[in-house]
Amino acid sequence: MPAYSDNSADTIAAALSALPSGTPVSEVARRLLDLFTSGEISPGTRLPPERQLAATLEVGRSAVREALAALEILGIVDVRPGSGTYLRGEASELLPQTLRWGLLIGERNTRQLLELREGLEIYVARLAAQRADDEALARLDADMVRMREARDDLAAFARADLDFHHQLAQTADNDTVTDLLHVVRSLLQVYADRAVRDTSHAEVAIREHEAVLTAVRRRDADAAASAMAAHMATAAVRLSEASRE
Structure with a gap:
């Protein structure tokens, strides 16, 4: 080895x-x-x-x-x-046995996972807007800086994107929701890694994340949920396309 x-x-x-x-x-x-x-x-x-x-x-x-x-x-x-x-x-093969089945069921299961992820991410954005403090906002800002700087390095961009969502989930401060979201992300990770294909996709994702962060900074839960819903809509399309390859 x-x-x-x-x-x-x-x-x-x-x-x-x-x-x-x-x-x-x-x-x-x-x-x-x-x-x-x-x-x-x-x-x-x-x-x-x-x-x-x-x-x-x-x-x-x-x-x-x-x-x-x-x-x-x-x-x-x-x-x-x-x-x-x-x-x-x-x-x-690294996912626990109970999770690996999700990757084997096929397109219908992928669609359902995307729908579940959308609902969880929207709820996380809403909670984060209600509970964000200055320290959390600073970490989200730092993740956004990394995303902007990595727009031409898609692997680094994907890591910064994931870190932004992780930080948002931490800010939401609901361990049960965070754990469920982590399971769903793990199941979809095999597709997410190749969902952002070029700089134009990265630019769209940056604008969508900035809209979420702006709403969270204003402590506007409704706007944060709406911005995340818009982001999830385009992200779901990219993930669906990647899953069919």
Whole structure:
């Protein structure tokens, strides 16, 4: 199996970003899961040490250790005492068994997942507008800056886009809704990675995200929900097209 190397460390470091202070273990696990199911890391790769992952995410080593333990239970990684932690399987194989079925059912299930995601994202935007504080707004602003700067780098753009939605969900401060949304996103990730095909798609997505952020900044829940509904409509079209390829 491929061993841990400087190249894999650089790939992981580039894909991960610092998490806010006090981030729970569940969010650390979600961030690692998003990376491991992205296809950027080869199956069998030995991951960097816990201390390096903790430094990259700016969280404690215990949070990384617990997150990796949870991912081991799900079959995402293989922790070998005295050897290291290794990534298991291809991207589509890394989802828990109960989730993998969703990828196999076909077009009807994909449509239903898109509808569920739309409803959850709209509700998250509404809650975020009601609950955003200055710190949350600053993080959303930072994600928007990254999206604008990455419009010509679609892989980096996709990561910034996902981070914006993750931050919006954190701002909504409803763990049940966030967990449901994470499951749906995981099921759709295989299509989402290739849904934004060119700079013109990225420009549209930037304008739509800016509309959501503007409404959240004004604490206008109705406007935030409407802006997210508009974004979900165009995003659903792109995801549907990607799922049929």
